[in-house]
Amino acid sequence: MYELNALARLLKYCNSPSCSLPEMNMKGKEGMFVSKLIDNGFDSDEGAALDLYNASPNDVRYKMLKHRVKKKFYNSLFLLNYQKLKLKPYVQSEQECYLLLHHANLFLKQSDFKLAEINVKKVIAIASEYQLINLEIAALEIILFCNSELGALKSYKSNKQKLDELLKKKVIDREAVSLFQLIKIQLNKSVKSRREYLPQLQNDVLHLESLWQQSKTFDAFNAYYKVYLWYYELIGDFSKIVELTVLSEDLVKNGDVSILRFDASFNKYVLVYAHLRSSKHKMGLYYAEKYVQDFNKNSFNWFAFFENYFLLALHSKEYNLAEVLLDQVFRNSYYNRITPVAKERWQLYQAYLFIIKGDDLLKHKATNPYLISLPEHSKDKQGSNVAILILQFYYFLQKKDIEALIYRIESLKKYIHTHLKDAFSLRSKLFLKLLVLTVTEDFNPDVCRKRGQKNYEKLLATPPPGDAYSEIEIVPYEHLWQSILTVLETKEV
Known part of the structure; x- marks a missing residue:
């Protein structure tokens, strides 16, 4: 049943399925079956057979019906409109090549070598333009056969x-x-x-680069490009990712990499993200502003790009810009269509902008400025657990709730001991220790600054780990510590 349901979903992308399918408003079983498959589908063969024949799936009538409809569905795939599917242009061209090769093979079977040759020449032109090597090879093999049959020696050679x-x-x-x-x-x-494979991965990156240099094909470059990104993200060297993304733009511009196949939007996203993670905030903001118009506001990609843009603004202390960007996100009508997890991240971002900017107007806009209703942490350490713990601590610090803060330090100590044992958690561990210090030192800003200086200096000297192992710092911990000291100085806790 999965197969039929999947085929039925594709029918809406056909130019004219009516030529091979029964009318859906017919009273016949085929019409009823097709209509229900397109509308909602069936959960199982048992449900379909019961609905149509009041019988089991083994009923010969149901089996024959299913066979006929499935065959007609597959025939309808020849009528798919790839523009309706919104596939990338090169994928549409790839499908056009397959169709032309199908035509050419039909003509070969009829010994019409001239018509076969006309079709495969079109394939060669398209495949060459898009660097679709497999299809170009298939077309050349057909044209060689035609050259041989027609006695065209010069063309054959x-x-x-x-x-x-x-x-x-x-x-x-x-x-x-x-x-x-x-x-x-x-x-x-x-x-x-991933960790165990890292030593080998470095050699693989070099090998893939060599293969690309030898072949100069897009697929070889794409393999090298993606593995390079994975490797340097895993080891946390985002400066290298910046280098590759900038180089890739130059390679595309110079024609060394196919502009028709290269995913320019993804490269722009990674370029901005890598500037954020490598702390090259000024240049990151430059590229974010430059490329923001290249992302469709009615898409998930726009929100993903804006996360990096927003975080760059926060890390650069461009809080007014961050507020403008946040407002654009919440005003975007597509916001309601993003995932609940993505919405929670934007709530986190809004909360952090409030605490670091200290704007009462911004607090008024926030529906849940400290995310008190969100769980403190899940069973593992993935996600935004540390970020939420920090927010909740900040909330009780602002409220001067001594009892809640004393309770919180026990929770923080337990979290540090349970979840922050590895080297890649060092920055979070150091910052949570600073939070604990504020309570143990009776919220005295001078004592906290003095007693916390050693951990603060360690924090300054510890770079963020690779993305595969860490929670992202929405606001750098160094900035948050200075903000907390300011709170301690201005409020008697």
Whole structure:
């Protein structure tokens, strides 16, 4: 039933499915079956057979009906409109090539070599433009057969040379893609698996770069590009990611990498993100402002890009800009369509902007400025647990709730002991210790500053870890500590 439901969902993207499918308003079983599949689908064969024939799925009438409808659904796939599917342009061109190859093979079976040749020449033109090597090879193999049958020696030799060159590239290209696929499997296993694979991954990056330089194909470059990003993100060297993203833009501009295949939007997203993580805030804001118009406001990608833009503003202490960006997010009508997890992140961002900016008007706008209703932490240390703990501590500090703060330090100590044992948690561990210090030193700002100086200096000297292992700091801990000291100085707790 999964197969039929999936096929039915594709029918709305067909140009004219009516030529091969029964009318959905017909009273016949086929019409009823197709209509219900398109509207809601069926959960199971048992439900479909019962609804249509009041029988079991083994009923021969149901089996025959299912066979006929499935065959017609598959025939309708030839009528898919790839523009309606909103696929990337190169994918539409790829599908066009497959259709042309299908036509060419039909003409070959009829020994109409001229018509076959006309179709595969179109394939070669498209495949060459988009660097679709497999399709270009398939087209050249057909055209060589046609050249042979038509006795076109000169064309045969020329096309044979092109095919030989492509086959050599294909061997290298396939090696790069296979290595990429193997690496992806290794990195998707677990955090432990990623760590164990890191030493080998560095060598793999160099090997993939060599393969790309040999083949100059897009698929080889894409394998190198993605694995490079994974490696340097895992080790936390975001400066290297900045280098690659800037270089990639130059390669595309110079024609060394296919502009038709390269995902420019993703590269721009990563470029801004890498500037944030490498603390190159000024340049990051420059690129964010430059590229923001390239993202459709009615898309999830726009919100993902704006997260980095907003965080760059916070880390740069451009709080007025951060407030403007936050307002744009909440005013975007597409906000209601993003995931609940993404909405929670934006609530976190709003809360942090409030505490660091200290704007009463901003607090009034916030529906839950300290996220007191959110859970303190889940069973593991993934997500935004530390960020929420800090917010809640700040809330009780502002309220001068001594009893709640004393209770909180026990919770913080337990969290540090349970979840922040690894080296990549050092910054969070140091900052939570500073929070504990404020309570143990009776909220005395001078004593807290003096007694906390050692941990504060360690914090300054400790760079953020790689993204695979850490919670992101919405506001740098250094900035938050100065803000807390200010609170202690201005309020008698």
